[in-house]
Amino acid sequence: MEKNMLACLDDIPKTQILRYANRSAGFIDAYQKGLTGSQAVWANRRYHGHRILPGTILEELEKAGKK
DSSP, rough: OHHHHHHHHHSHHHHHHHHHHHHHHHHHHHHOOOTTTTHHHHHHHHTTTTTSTTTTHHHHHHHHHHO
């Protein structure tokens, strides 16, 4: 089983793993800031080029009517 898992992981491109890690980091940051699931999706789409969300994200959500 361990050999199969390692073989499968070797087949996944490194860029795909990094993209998943960056996307996950954005959601983790959003949840730590107190956003709900739909708010986290909106914020990650809006700030897709950033590793973390800005501290003013809650104010921006209110302005956009997402709260």
